[in-house]
Amino acid sequence: xxxxxxxxxxxxxxxxxxxxxxxxxxxxxxxxxxxxxxxxxxxxxxxxxxxxxxxxxxxxxxxxxxxxxxxxxxxxxxxxxxxxxxxxxxxxxxxxxxxxxxxxxxxxxxxxxxxxxxxxxxxxxxxxxxxxxxxxxxxxxxxxxx
Numbered sequence: 001x002x003x004x005x006x007x008x009x010x011x012x013x014x015x016x017x018x019x020x021x022x023x024x025x026x027x028x029x030x031x032x033x034x035x036x037x038x039x040x041x042x043x044x045x046x047x048x049x050x051x052x053x054x055x056x057x058x059x060x061x062x063x064x065x066x067x068x069x070x071x072x073x074x075x076x077x078x079x080x081x082x083x084x085x086x087x088x089x090x091x092x093x094x095x096x097x098x099x100x101x102x103x104x105x106x107x108x109x110x111x112x113x114x115x116x117x118x119x120x121x122x123x124x125x126x127x128x129x130x131x132x133x134x135x136x137x138x139x140x141x142x143x144x145x146x
Contacts, residue, residue: 003113004049008041010112011105018100029090030097037098040076041105044069048113056121066110073106 015037019026051065080102083095 003116004042004045006116007045007048007105007109007113008038010108011041011101012037014104014108015097015101018104019097022096022100024093024096024100026097027090027093030093033094033097033101037101037105040073040102041109044073044106044109045113048109049117052114052117069106069109073102076102077106 018024024030047065047069077099080095080098083091084099086092086095
């Protein structure tokens, strides 16, 4: 569960930073985008973790799941980005926040989550019990006579 929420957490932090950088205020008109950003980010994380559970490899970008998450994110960005041309300031800010939020959650899901999964794999691999030197050597020619 924590790993599925990781792209949302990282993407939300990046989104807040980009909103501050571009001067996009968080107001009552665009605060309703936060549940949508959370939902899209969690979905990305779940799809990536599901593929990881099947293949036990963190190379998500080259697989169909990475491409699907990317195209799905681009579709959502295009849909919500079209709201940025609206004359109404509330609708425009809704489109800005959603576009930035979906973009950052998608980037976090496609880059940050696989990197964390790779680190976890390395950490678990380093802590596996290795066979002792006696057990690792070949027994060929060392059998006991019958």
